[in-house]
Amino acid sequence: MYITSHGILLRKDNTLFFVKEDIKQQIPIHAISEINCHGKVTVKSGAASFLMKEGIVVNFFNKYGFYEGSLYPKIKLNSGLVVVKQSEHYLNHDKRIYIANEFVEGIKHNVLKTLKYYSKKGKELDEYIDNIEKEEIKGDISQIMSSEGRIWNNFYQSFNIILRKFNFIKREIRPPTDEINSLLSFGNSLLYTTVLSELYQTYLHPSVSFLHEPSERRFSLSLDIADIFKPIIVDRTIFKLVNNNMINKKHFSKDVGVLLNDAGKQIFISEYQKKLETTIKHPTLNKKVSYKYLIRLEGYKLIKHILNDQPYESFRMWW
Structure with missing residues (x-):
């Protein structure tokens, strides 16, 4: 709600x-x-x-x-073993590197899937696709995060080709300096809380992360997992809203930066919720699941990995 x-x-x-x-x-x-x-x-x-x-x-x-x-309610799904194993995987260099690497491989795959979708629609995106495909994800955490940064930077540079209006120069967060930055910030905040709510339905502790450093003031595992789904949920929502003229100049106001007004927020939220409720047939479960449930499944896969039941492979679009 x-x-x-x-x-x-x-x-x-x-x-x-x-x-x-x-x-x-x-x-x-x-x-x-x-x-x-x-x-x-x-x-x-x-x-x-x-x-x-x-x-x-x-x-x-x-x-x-x-x-x-x-x-936030008290944790209803409580497993000391999972939290201990989750922390162990953060503290062990090689185990943490494996998971962090998988997160960024998932981001890379989903960004490329999105770019190739618009490339098939006639957008000239070969330069950005080539740059991202050449990106090797390896090294320590700082190197992996640098690779992630370059992937996002190339993706954001492609926005002016994908979008039919609004000029987007670079990602700026606090405050957003233009309409696209405003949409990205708003959408990313929504996704962060969606991931947090889905993690609440698992045994994972949302503060113990692997790519982002754990922080006292945020649930950093939500940031880790949200990044995998941003290209599919947030960015595709933005492309639809802008290119179909569902969001335009009248839906923004200038305060500290450029911000969505109430009408703009309601339009964005409506489309975001539709995206979360979109279903796709899962190749392993052999049934239709929503995009939102795919986020929870990511938590389940992490639990299986840290309990040594099944190696973790981050979510990658298959359609």
Whole structure:
């Protein structure tokens, strides 16, 4: 559930409500797994207790669309063995390198898949495809991250060819200096919290990461996994919104940088949610799964790897 207006979350008996001015809206708590607050939302203590009991994560974003924090339930899937093994794989140089390398191989593959898709549509992208294909992912963590940086840099340079409008010079985050940077920052924040919510459904600890360094102020494993899915979920959403004129100049405002306004956020969120709900037949499971569930499967694969059940191979688009 996405809340883009100001209001109050409160509980009455065993029902959750969102109150905005004089309107009280009932929230189907058993039909949601997370709540994302993009407006100023007050969570009453009764509502907070109810949400934690139901295992629902509440994510908060500031007015610029940046993630600020979460109301996170106590861990319901708790395995000391998994956390110990996860930490062991971070502390062991070779084990960490293997996983970090796999993350970036997944990013490289999915970026190339996206570029080749638009190349088939007549976009002149051979230069960027060649540069990324030549990128060798090896060495220590800093070298692997440098390779990742070059992959993203080439990908971002291709945006002006893929996109039909808006000029994009380079990636700038705080604050976003143009419309595409604004869309990227907003989309990446959404994906980060989606990954966090999916990790909550596994035994993994979201603070113990392998590519990004663990940090006191962020769930860095969410960053690791989100990067694999950005080309498929965030960037493809942006390309669709811009090229189909669903997002244009009127959906941005200038404050500290260039930011999506409320109408723009609602359009982006709607398309982002559609992308998460898109299904594809899984070659191993032999059934249709959503893009969102693919993220959770990534967590399951990591668990199998750190428990020595099955070597980890990062997600790679097969369609």
